[in-house]
Amino acid sequence: MSAAAYIGAHNKSGAFLFAEQIAYAFLGIAVGCAAGAAGGIFGVGVEKSAAFGAAHFSLYVWFLPIVGILTVAMMRTFGKGVPTGMDALFKASHTDGAYFPVRNALFQFAGGWAAHLFCASVGREGAGVQIGASIGFGIGKHVPMHDADKILLVAGMAAGFSALFGTPVCALFFALEVTIVGGIRLRALVASLFAAFAAYFTAKLCGMTHAAYAVSFELSMDVSLFFRIFAFGALCGIAGLVFCGARKVAEKFFSFACKNAYVRAAAAGLLLAALLFVSGGRYSGLGTNLIAESFGGEVFVFDWIVKLLFTAVFLSVGFLGGEVTTLFVAGTCLGAVAGSLFGLDAYVAAALGYAAVFGAATNTLLSPVFLGVEMFGGASLPFMAVACLAAYLFNFDRSVYNQKKRETVSESIERRFNARRKRLLPLPQRLY
Numbered sequence: 290m291s292a293a294a295y296i297g298a299h300n301k302s303g304a305f306l307f308a309e310q311i312a313y314a315f316l317g318i319a320v321g322c323a324a325g326a327a328g329g330i331f332g333v334g335v336e337k338s339a340a341f342g343a344a345h346f347s348l349y350v351w352f353l354p355i356v357g358i359l360t361v362a363m364m365r366t367f368g369k370g371v372p373t374g375m376d377a378l379f380k381a382s383h384t385d386g387a388y389f390p391v392r393n394a395l396f397q398f399a400g401g402w403a404a405h406l407f408c409a410s411v412g413r414e415g416a417g418v419q420i421g422a423s424i425g426f427g428i429g430k431h432v433p434m435h436d437a438d439k440i441l442l443v444a445g446m447a448a449g450f451s452a453l454f455g456t457p458v459c460a461l462f463f464a465l466e467v468t469i470v471g472g473i474r475l476r477a478l479v480a481s482l483f484a485a486f487a488a489y490f491t492a493k494l495c496g497m498t499h500a501a502y503a504v505s506f507e508l509s510m511d512v513s514l515f516f517r518i519f520a521f522g523a524l525c526g527i528a529g530l531v532f533c534g535a536r537k538v539a540e541k542f543f544s545f546a547c548k549n550a551y552v553r554a555a556a557a558g559l560l561l562a563a564l565l566f567v568s569g570g571r572y573s574g575l576g577t578n579l580i581a582e583s584f585g586g587e588v589f590v591f592d593w594i595v596k597l598l599f600t601a602v603f604l605s606v607g608f609l610g611g612e613v614t615t616l617f618v619a620g621t622c623l624g625a626v627a628g629s630l631f632g633l634d635a636y637v638a639a640a641l642g643y644a645a646v647f648g649a650a651t652n653t654l655l656s657p658v659f660l661g662v663e664m665f666g667g668a669s670l671p672f673m674a675v676a677c678l679a680a681y682l683f684n685f686d687r688s689v690y691n692q693k694k695r696e697t698v699s700e701s702i703e704r705r706f707n708a709r710r711k712r713l714l715p716l717p718q719r720l721y
Contacts, residue, residue: 335575356409396609409610457486518672528597572595
C-alpha cells in the first residue's frame with residue numbers, strides 16, 4: 290500500500306469512528322431521557338413511600354418479614370433464569386453473550402418501593418443504576434453498532450445514578466470507573482456524558498428533587514491541613530472497607546445459617562424490624578435524617594457503623610435497594626463525630642466523609658471527588674481530592690461490588706506478546 294493510500298485509509302477510519310461517537314451522543318440522549326424519566330418516577334416514588342412509611346413507622350415496620358418473603362417470591366418466580374443484580378450488570382457490561390433485560394427495572398420498582406414503604410434500611414442507587422442499565426441495554430441490543438449494548442448499558446448506569454442523585458458528572462465517572470477496577474471505559478465516555486445530563490434534566494421535569502448542603506470550604510491548604518485531611522481520608526477508606534467486609538460476611542452467614550431463602554428473609558426481616566423499632570426508626574429508610582443531623586443536629590459516635598450494618602444485612606437477606614445513600618450517611622456521621630480528632634471543622638469533615646466513604650466502598654476515585662464538588666461547591670475540590678485519594682488507597686482494593694479487575698502490567702504484556710501485537714505496554718484505550 291502506498292503512503293497516500295495508507296493515510297487515506299486511516300483518515301477514513303478516523304472519520305468513521307468520529308461519526309460513531311456522534312451517533313453515540315444521540316443514543317446517549319435517548320437513553321438518558323428514558324432512564325431519567327424512569328429514574329425520576331422511581332425516585333419520587335421512593336421519597337413518597339419512605340415519607341408515608343415513616344409517618345406510620347410503629348405499624349408498618351412489622352410488615353418487613355412479609356415484604357422479604359414477597360421479594361424473594363418475586364425474584365424466584367419471575368426472575369428465574371434471568372440475570373439480576375449488580376453482579377449480572379457488571380458481567381453484561383464486559384462479557385459477550387451476557388445480557389441484562391428490561392425486566393430488571395420492574396423488579397427494582399416493585400422491590401424498591403416496597404422496601405422503603407415498610408421502612409427497610411436500604412438505599413436507592415442500586416435500584417436506579419439497574420433501572421438505567423436495563424433500559425440502556427434494551428436500546429443498545431437493537432442498535433447495529435459494535436458493542437452498542439455494552440456501551441449503552443454503561444450510559445444507562447450513568448443516567449440512573451444522575452437521575453436519583455442530581456450529580457451528572459459524578460454519575461458519568463461512576464459508570465466509567467465502577468465497571469473496571471483501576472481503569473476507565475473511555476469507549477462509553479460520550480454516550481455516558483450525554484446520558485447523564487439528559488437524565489438529570491429529565492428527572493427534574495418528573496418532579497425529582499435533590500438535596501443541597503451549605504458547607505463553607507474557606508480553608509487555606511498548608512502542610513498540616515494536608516496531612517490531617519489525608520489521615521481523615523484514610524479513616525474513611527477503612528470505614529468503606531468495613532462495609533465491604535460486613536456485606537460479604539452477612540451474605541455468607543445468613544446463607545449458612547438458613548438455606549431456605551423464604552425462611553431467611555422472614556426471620557431476618559422480623560429481627561431487623563424489632564431492632565429498628567427499638568431504635569425508634571433512627572436507622573430506617575434512606576437515612577437522610579442522619580445526614581441532616583450531621584449538618585446541624587446531634588450525631589452519636591456509633592451511628593455510622595449501625596447504619597452500615599443495617600443496610601448490609603437487609604441487602605444480604607434479599608431486600609432490594611442500594612448502598613450508596615447509606616455510604617453517604619455513614620460518611621457524614623463519621624465526619625461529624627471524628628473530624629475534631631483531626632482538627633477539622635465538624636461540617637467540613639462531614640462533607641469530606643460524604644464523598645470519601647462512598648469512594649472507598651465502591652473502589653472509585655474520580656467519581657467521589659466530583660460528587661463532593663457537585664454537592665458542596667468548587668471550593669471543596671482540593672480538599673475532596675486529598676480525602677478521596679487517601680480513602681481510595683486505604684480501602685485496599687476492596688469493593689462492595691464484584692467488579693471486573695483490570696489487567697496488571699505483567700498480565701497485559703504477556704497477553705499482548707502472545708497475541709504478537711506490536712504495542713506491549715498497557716496504554717489506555719483511546720476514545721476513537
